[in-house]
Amino acid sequence: MKEYNFREIESYWQSYWSENNSVQYNLESNNKKFYNLCMYPYPSGDLHMGHVRNYTYGDLITRYKLLNGFNVLSPMGWDSFGLPAENAAIKTGIHPKEFTEQRINKMKNQIIKLGSLYEWDREVAVHTPEYYKWTQYIFIKFFESGLAYKKDAPVNWCDSCKTVLANEQVIEGLCDRCDSEVIQKNLNQWFLNISKYGDELLDGLNDIGDWPENVKAMQQNWIGKSVGAEFSLNIVDTELKFDVYTTRPDTLYGMTFAVLSPEHEIINQILEISYSKEEILSYQKSAKQKSEFERLSSSKEKTGVDTGLKVINPINQKEVPLWIADYVLNNYGTGAIMAVPAHDQRDFEFAKKYNIEIIQVISDEKNQKNVEEKAFVDEGVIINSNEFNNLKSHQEASKKIVEYLESSNLGSQKTVFRLRDWLISRQRYWGCPIPVINCKKCGLVSEKIENLPVVLPDIKDYKNSDESPLAKSVDFVNVKCPNCNSDALRETDTMDTFVDSSWYFLRFVDPDNKSIPFSSEKVSALLPVDQYIGGVEHAILHLLYSRFFVKALRDIGMLKIDEPFLNLFSQGMINFGGSKMSKSRGNVIDPEAYFESHGADSLRLFILFMAPPTDRVEWNVGGIEGTKRFLNKFWENMDALEKIFEDVIGVNEIDLVRNMNQTINSVTQHIEKFEFNTAVSDLMIFNNKLSDYLKTETILSKKSKEFIVDSICKLLFPLAPHISSEVYNKFFEKDLIKQNWPITDMDNLIDPTYELVVQINGKKKVYKRNKRRFKSR
RNA sequence: GCCCGGGUGGCGGAAUCGGUAGACGCGACGGACUUAAAAUCCGUUAUUCGAAAGGAUGUGGGGGUUCGAGUCCCCCCUCGGGCACCA
Numbered sequence: 001m002k003e004y005n006f007r008e009i010e011s012y013w014q015s016y017w018s019e020n021n022s023v024q025y026n027l028e029s030n031n032k033k034f035y036n037l038c039m040y041p042y043p044s045g046d047l048h049m050g051h052v053r054n055y056t057y058g059d060l061i062t063r064y065k066l067l068n069g070f071n072v073l074s075p076m077g078w079d080s081f082g083l084p085a086e087n088a089a090i091k092t093g094i095h096p097k098e099f100t101e102q103r104i105n106k107m108k109n110q111i112i113k114l115g116s117l118y119e120w121d122r123e124v125a126v127h128t129p130e131y132y133k134w135t136q137y138i139f140i141k142f143f144e145s146g147l148a149y150k151k152d153a154p155v156n157w158c159d160s161c162k163t164v165l166a167n168e169q170v171i172e173g174l175c176d177r178c179d180s181e182v183i184q185k186n187l188n189q190w191f192l193n194i195s196k197y198g199d200e201l202l203d204g205l206n207d208i209g210d211w212p213e214n215v216k217a218m219q220q221n222w223i224g225k226s227v228g229a230e231f232s233l234n235i236v237d238t239e240l241k242f243d244v245y246t247t248r249p250d251t252l253y254g255m256t257f258a259v260l261s262p263e264h265e266i267i268n269q270i271l272e273i274s275y276s277k278e279e280i281l282s283y284q285k286s287a288k289q290k291s292e293f294e295r296l297s298s299s300k301e302k303t304g305v306d307t308g309l310k311v312i313n314p315i316n317q318k319e320v321p322l323w324i325a326d327y328v329l330n331n332y333g334t335g336a337i338m339a340v341p342a343h344d345q346r347d348f349e350f351a352k353k354y355n356i357e358i359i360q361v362i363s364d365e366k367n368q369k370n371v372e373e374k375a376f377v378d379e380g381v382i383i384n385s386n387e388f389n390n391l392k393s394h395q396e397a398s399k400k401i402v403e404y405l406e407s408s409n410l411g412s413q414k415t416v417f418r419l420r421d422w423l424i425s426r427q428r429y430w431g432c433p434i435p436v437i438n439c440k441k442c443g444l445v446s447e448k449i450e451n452l453p454v455v456l457p458d459i460k461d462y463k464n465s466d467e468s469p470l471a472k473s474v475d476f477v478n479v480k481c482p483n484c485n486s487d488a489l490r491e492t493d494t495m496d497t498f499v500d501s502s503w504y505f506l507r508f509v510d511p512d513n514k515s516i517p518f519s520s521e522k523v524s525a526l527l528p529v530d531q532y533i534g535g536v537e538h539a540i541l542h543l544l545y546s547r548f549f550v551k552a553l554r555d556i557g558m559l560k561i562d563e564p565f566l567n568l569f570s571q572g573m574i575n576f577g578g579s580k581m582s583k584s585r586g587n588v589i590d591p592e593a594y595f596e597s598h599g600a601d602s603l604r605l606f607i608l609f610m611a612p613p614t615d616r617v618e619w620n621v622g623g624i625e626g627t628k629r630f631l632n633k634f635w636e637n638m639d640a641l642e643k644i645f646e647d648v649i650g651v652n653e654i655d656l657v658r659n660m661n662q663t664i665n666s667v668t669q670h671i672e673k674f675e676f677n678t679a680v681s682d683l684m685i686f687n688n689k690l691s692d693y694l695k696t697e698t699i700l701s702k703k704s705k706e707f708i709v710d711s712i713c714k715l716l717f718p719l720a721p722h723i724s725s726e727v728y729n730k731f732f733e734k735d736l737i738k739q740n741w742p743i744t745d746m747d748n749l750i751d752p753t754y755e756l757v758v759q760i761n762g763k764k765k766v767y768k769r770n771k772r773r774f775k776s777r
Numbered sequence: 778g779c780c781c782g783g784g785u786g787g788c789g790g791a792a793u794c795g796g797u798a799g800a801c802g803c804g805a806c807g808g809a810c811u812u813a814a815a816a817u818c819c820g821u822u823a824u825u826c827g828a829a830a831g832g833a834u835g836u837g838g839g840g841g842u843u844c845g846a847g848u849c850c851c852c853c854c855u856c857g858g859g860c861a862c863c864a
Contacts, residue, residue, distance in 0.1 A: 003816090212781095213781070213782085214780090214781045214782065214858080214859075215781095216781095217780060217781050217782095217859080218780085218781080218858095218859055218860080220780085221779085221780060221781090221859070221860055221861095222859090222860075224860090224863065226863075226864090228864080244864085245864070246864060247863090247864065248864075259864090302862080325862095326862090327862045327864095328862080328864075329862075329863065329864090331863095332863045332864080333863075333864065336864095337864045338864085339864085340864090344864065345778085345862095346862055346864075347864080349862095416863080416864095417863095418860095418863055536858085536859095539859080540859085540860095606802095609789090609790095609801080609802070610789060610790085610802090611789065611790070612790085614782095615783090615789095615790095616857075616858085617789075618788095618789080620788075620789065620803070620804095622803060622804070623788095623789070623802075623803055623804095624803095625802095625803075626801090626802045626803060627802085629802095629817095630802085632817095669793085677789090677790070677791085677801090677802095678790095678791070678800090678801080680801080680802090681790090681791075681800070681801035681802075682801085684801055684802075685800075685801065688801090
């Protein structure tokens, strides 16, 4: 059999679509809009299978929606700031801009070869001044409204590379580049106040649209809302007091000690009065030297130091010892806790180790639980708590005790989030400069809008020293204060690249706007994104940051929507040899080779066919042969149909037409439900039936022939657009992309015969083919 | 520890409402074509007993509901992912 010439066909249609602007959002159209978006890539230079999977799904949706008459917006851009370009620059001296743009060109070419349709006139790349000007604009608006602020914060620092590292760059406590140990260092850093939106980000998940449950669960988990109580503990014989937060106010009578985190501010005052000054100082020092990793993971053996001081339990005036221990984190709650060893496992271990009293205040109904081996954390009944005895814990007793604290002005109910403010400053070159100036007189002053963008200066050495690479450019750093015109210094940090990606989907609706980042009207017309498709690895960071950005931009009046993404689809990863494909593992399967050897249509079909889209899959080297065979067979069938003798309708023809109709019904439903693997198999089944027909029959009516070619090309179009466009054009001399999706004939779905099955005790015993007596619908 | 998903042939996976388990594809085996190979075409392919007809078993394990369970309920095992000293 001769193979169809996929190379020629694919390249022809790719040029055709591009020259005819086959996907273009039409402002004037009355058709319903559909904003279809794939997560834009970091331009690594090589398209990998993860991209192929992502863009195949995205393109399928674009084409399906086009045939269904939607006014589709399908843009693409580049997440083009980031470390790899900077590392390459350090190594080879090539400017990150040049390095990045070469890679963008290469990758864009590969995306086109996949046959993915994008409206390239809307392309954005975040590293261009035309884009980052508006990232800076938004930053300034955030700064002016208090959403961006600067404060001292502990960061991951590699003393060998002389740089701050992102959490993702710290691998088991070591620098991912030089393997030296990462330490905690206090630096003055920029933050965005995302925690202000904790409640809204959490509540928004309830009615957001169609999002995968696991992604919603991950975000809920990350936001980590908990409701408890906050109250003060007074230190005996002093004026000193501090706040503690607990989710278990019902256990208040069981408090037998209190703990401060080693970084707690009040320790400075404690040092003046404690007999254990030396021990405290040395404990603080050792806690500081531990890396975050070590501190959180070090075999969970708890350590601490006794201050020798006592605090008073506000509910019963009992005096209990005050300790300092690093199992209490300074940046959660109040950085201090009441410790109830009887009912908290961590407190229990600490109490056992240091021989601290344990008082049980909850038991089960028969009072048979004890706390000798471990803490009792389950629901139960209050004991040893005076007037609160016999109340049910946790809910009822907590409520009563909080009411008591509130009525006696001792404390109050309090909501705490795990979500922390977002540290966005990076001591890096290849990122968006922070548009702020430090003036000795005026303090932190934002750059004037008319002076934007603050352009990344050219420097010779991209390597960090003790400060950011941008500090090396004298011209960049030394400026006049926009306020008072006195000598001032520019910020030398750049922004986390997640800032760039938190609003790119907004720029796509208005990419050429020269006066503002985007028009609010256009955003309202096109957003939320109707279908967002991307990898599950962005379940928390990117998707949460973008949601935060939209809410923050709404609150400062720049747009009028609440959520950026209506429906989210997370595709599974593609592994090979049991692990994630990566250059360092040497297990990368290059999609480009398949464009040459099997064609983009075969690759797309195989990706669609291999597994349900949400599943993680193992790359199967031979599997693509199956979809290639299918396309060859399809091509051959179409060829045979073209030559078949046209005549009156025969009996088998009626069956074939019904099969086609059933296939229309089934493929449509599977695509709607994102069950692309079974959509492909439906088409394979019909193609096999068509082969059988053509082998045994010699005639077919013109009407049926045209119905079959028309329908099957349309059904195949979103999945394998090149071959279907070619066949359609050969038969009808029309552009398939401008046609309408086929409609199922509901009257011709059901086979007039059926198999009667008789089961006895659930086992099939008799089956027989019968004619249906009534036409059912 | 907590929160999400999963577990079906040699493999990837199908199976709207509880109603013929294993669609479709890969691989394997047998055959045709060929000097030969590749490609292509035809056939077989859950396990097991049987020459065959046919029978028995079978969706991680155990129980239950039902005329009937991959599907519903309870318990357990196990794999993957996320979070994790979060008070």
